[in-house]
Amino acid sequence: GQNIDQPTEMTATEGAIVQINCTYQTSGFNGLFWYQQHAGEAPTFLSYNVLDGLEEKGRFSSFLSRSKGYSYLLLKELQMKDSASYLCAVRDPYNDYKLSFGAGTTVTVRA
Amino acid sequence: DSGVTQTPKHLITATGQRVTLRCSPRSGDLSVYWYQQSLDQGLQFLIQYYNGEERAKGNILERFSAQQFPDLHSELNLSSLELGDSALYFCASSVLAGGSTDTQYFGPGTRLTVL
Numbered sequence: 001g002q003n004i005d006q007p008t009e010m011t012a013t014e015g016a017i018v019q020i021n022c023t024y025q026t027s028g029f030n031g032l033f034w035y036q037q038h039a040g041e042a043p044t045f046l047s048y049n050v051l052d053g054l055e056e057k058g059r060f061s062s063f064l065s066r067s068k069g070y071s072y073l074l075l076k077e078l079q080m081k082d083s084a085s086y087l088c089a090v091r092d093p094y095n096d097y098k099l100s101f102g103a104g105t106t107v108t109v110r111a
Numbered sequence: 112d113s114g115v116t117q118t119p120k121h122l123i124t125a126t127g128q129r130v131t132l133r134c135s136p137r138s139g140d141l142s143v144y145w146y147q148q149s150l151d152q153g154l155q156f157l158i159q160y161y162n163g164e165e166r167a168k169g170n171i172l173e174r175f176s177a178q179q180f181p182d183l184h185s186e187l188n189l190s191s192l193e194l195g196d197s198a199l200y201f202c203a204s205s206v207l208a209g210g211s212t213d214t215q216y217f218g219p220g221t222r223l224t225v226l
Contacts, residue, residue, distance in 0.1 A: 031212070042113065042201060042217040043154070050212070087154065096167035099144075099215060101154040 002026050002100035006088050011108045012078055020073045020105045022088035027095060034062050034073045035087040037104065043087055046073070075107070083109045114138065115204050115218035123224045129190040132221045136183055136204030142166065143185040144205070144215060145177055149198035160185055161207075189223070197225045 003025040012018040024032070031050040035043035049055055049064035049071060061074040075082055085104040091097055114137035124130055136143050145157040156169035160179035171177075174192075179185040189196060199222050203215040 033214070035217075040199070040220075040222075042115075042219050044113070045214055045216060048212060048214060096159075097213075098156055098159070098167050098169065100156070103153040 002090065002092060002095065004088055004090055004100055004102035006086075006102040006105045008103070009106045009108070011110060014078055014080060014109055014111050016078050018075045018078060018107060020075070020086050020088075020107070022071045022073070022102055024069050024071070024088070024090045024102075026069075026090050026092045026100065028093045029066060030091045030093045030097060032062075032064055032071050033089040033091070033099065034060075034071075035089065037085045037087060038083075039085070046086075078109045080109050080111070083107060113216040113218065115202060115216055117200075117202050117218035117221050119221060120219065121222050121224075123226065124192060125226055126192055126194060128192050128225075129188065130192065130223065132187040132189070132200055132202075132223075134185045134187070134202030134204075134218055136185070136202075137216055140204035140206050140216075141183065142205045142207065142213075142215075143179055143183070144203040145171075145185070145187050146201045146203065146217075147198050148201060148220075149195075152198075154201070157187070192225045194225050197223055199223075 034046040037043040047062040088102040089099045116135045141162045157171040159167040177187045202218045207213040
């Protein structure tokens, strides 16, 4: 089966850094995705990791350790518009390459 | 704007009714995915079509069905609706069937309310 865990909520101050962790247990692994979702809107693609290490994209970075079944999304220089839910998703080749999503982490940025 | 379009944006109907949700993928994408998102369930995969053929199935109820047409747009049919079917329904599309770096891009969703 697929098991993807992330914290439910996090709060941080504008300008600060927040790290959202994601741990997964899946039958197989073929990539991990991070999506941002504002309330009532569509998830938007942020990053993709398939090899171990850090992928940096502007203020957002994502890290993967396949041996530990662990990823994190790092949001730097937080802005009010970063208040959203962040979804971790894993693709499993033993599960028809389907994406399994975590429940999401709601990040609230305070002034 | 992801390039994926969905209609209608909102749908209000009664229990026992049937509705059809429509999705047009991004230009060039061959795969269409349907997801259901309710407050207590998170984003749940329903079904995937690739180039007109069913490719993968998730926790889709027997009351629900989908198809992908030759022009690659897709429809999700929900019948004998129950109160618990109230949710956001998202369509996503990707270029391939799902391997390697294939990334899914989501449409704006259809908010279904069953009264």
